[in-house]
Every structure is written in C-alpha cells, then in structure tokens.
Amino acid sequence: MIFEYPQIAVIAKNLPASIFIGITSVLGSIGWFTAVSLRNAALVKTLGQTEILETIAITTFYFAEKISKRELAGIALIALSVWA
Amino acid sequence: MSPTFFVSSSFAAVSQIAATVLLIKALALKNFAVGTASAKPEAILTAIIGSLFFCGALNLLGYVSVFLGVAGVPIASNWRVSWADLKPNKSIKFGVGAGLGFALASLWVRDASLSLEIDRVVSAATVLIFMVTLQTVLCLPRL
Numbered sequence: 001m002i003f004e005y006p007q008i009a010v011i012a013k014n015l016p017a018s019i020f021i022g023i024t025s026v027l028g029s030i031g032w033f034t035a036v037s038l039r040n041a042a043l044v045k046t047l048g049q050t051e052i053l054e055t056i057a058i059t060t061f062y063f064a065e066k067i068s069k070r071e072l073a074g075i076a077l078i079a080l081s082v083w084a
Numbered sequence: 085m086s087p088t089f090f091v092s093s094s095f096a097a098v099s100q101i102a103a104t105v106l107l108i109k110a111l112a113l114k115n116f117a118v119g120t121a122s123a124k125p126e127a128i129l130t131a132i133i134g135s136l137f138f139c140g141a142l143n144l145l146g147y148v149s150v151f152l153g154v155a156g157v158p159i160a161s162n163w164r165v166s167w168a169d170l171k172p173n174k175s176i177k178f179g180v181g182a183g184l185g186f187a188l189a190s191l192w193v194r195d196a197s198l199s200l201e202i203d204r205v206v207s208a209a210t211v212l213i214f215m216v217t218l219q220t221v222l223c224l225p226r227l
Contacts, residue, residue: 007227026212032190033208037197040142041190042131046153049127070159077156 049078088199089211096192097215101222103185110178122179125154129187138191 011018035044053075107123131150135141142150193211200207 005224005227029212029216030209033193033197033212034205036190036194037204037208037211040134040146041138041187041194042127042134042142042150043146045127045130045187045190046150049153049157052157074156074159077159078153080152080156 053078086199089196089214092192092196092199093211093214094218096189096196096211097218097222099185099192100189100215101219103182103189106178106185107182110175110182113175113178118173118175118179120179122176123183123186124157126183126187127154129183130190133187134191138195 032044032048035047056071056075107120110120110123127150131142131147193208193215196211196214197204197207200210202210
C-alpha cells in the first residue's frame with residue numbers, strides 16, 4: 001500500500017499544509033514552464049530573481065521586518081537588470 | 085508527440101531531481117550559505133549553455149541584463165561570504181552542481197515544450213504533467 005511509505009504517512013499527517021504547498025508549488029511550476037516556453041530561458045531566470053524582492057516584500061509587510069540600505073542596493077540592481 | 089518531447093522532458097526531469105539533491109546536500113553542510121550562494125549564478129550558466137548547445141543565444145543587452153540580475157542577488161539577500169569561502173570546497177561543488185542542474189532542466193523544458201507545436205500554455209502544462217509523473221515514479225522507491 002502507498003501509505004506504508006514513511007514519507008507518504010508524514011504527508012498524510014500534515015495534509016492541510018501539504019495541500020497548500022502542493023497547490024502553490026504547481027502554480028509556480030506552471031508559471032516557470034509557460035515562461036520558458038515563451039522566452040529565452042536565461043531571461044526568464046533573470047526575471048525570476050524578482051522572487052527575492054517578493055520574499056523581502058512579504059517579510060516586510062507580513063512579518064514586519066526592516067529593509068537595510070544594502071538590500072535596497074541589491075533590489076535596484078535586480079530591477080535594473082529586468083528593465084534592461 | 086515527437087521523440088524530442090520524451091527525450092528532453094526526461095532529461096529535464098532527471099537533472100531537476102539531481103539539482104535538488106545537490107542543493108539539499110549543500111544545505112546540510114555547516115557553511116550552507118556558500119552552497120546556496122554558488123547555486124545562484126544559474127541564470128549565467130543558462131545563458132552560456134543555452135547559447136552554446138541549445139541555439140538560445142541572447143543579444144548583448146540580454147547578457148548585460150542577466151549579469152546585472154545575478155550581481156544584484158547577493159547584495160539584496162545580505163550575503164556574508166568571505167574570500168576564504170571561495171576556495172574550492174564541498175559547498176561550492178554542490179552549489180554550482182545544483183545551479184548547473186537547474187539551468188539544464190529549464191533549457192530542456194523549453195526544448196520539450198517547443199517540440200509540441202501547440203499553444204504554449206498547453207504545451208508547458210503537458211511537459212509539467214509528464215515530468216512530475218516521471219519524477220514521482222523515479223522517487224517512489226526512495227520515499
């Protein structure tokens with residue numbers, strides 16, 4: 001039986017979190033796969049680095065953490081690369 | 085479906101698994117920051133390998149953009165990496181290996197998706213379904 005695999009049992013125990021991660025992951029994958037189908041993969045990866053900005057935005061607004069000057073400089077470089 | 089679809093998406097599936105394993109190995113090491121950091125220039129690896137082996141050359145502006153983006157990542161995410169960390173070590177090997185795996189995976193995904201001459205959203209989803217199914221079968225014995 002499939003539930004005899006230890007990892008599957010762990011997933012079954014944490015079903016709500018597993019379903020949430022599963023759905024968000026598949027949405028992310030569909031995004032990546034569609035993007036590399038439409039444009040050069042290296043450009044997609046460069047644009048994909050904005051996930052760092054999104055992570056920083058989430059930690060700032062959701063977890064109320066401060067952004068440093070150094071982080072802002074990095075954000076500017078990534079933004080510049082996307083604009084270029 | 086052409087043989088290109090099956091060959092490319094199978095290669096993508098396997099290299100994605102290999103890259104994930106390497107990244108987790110890098111994360112398990114003591115100086116895991118170095119490992120994850122060295123996986124990040126995968127956009128540059130994608131650009132180089134893509135232009136050499138996948139007929140995916142960029143124009144000059146494209147290369148500048150990729151390079152700038154990669155340069156911004158360590159600054160934005162507050163990395164503290166010293167010169168001593170840059171000597172060849174396990175973390176760097178695992179990290180660069182992971183970056184290489186993810187770079188190859190995305191190039192093969194593109195190959196597989198473009199080999200299906202249908203709407204891009206549908207072809208991307210088809211590649212995703214095939215890859216996830218194959219990866220599940222490959223990983224199931226190790227769960």
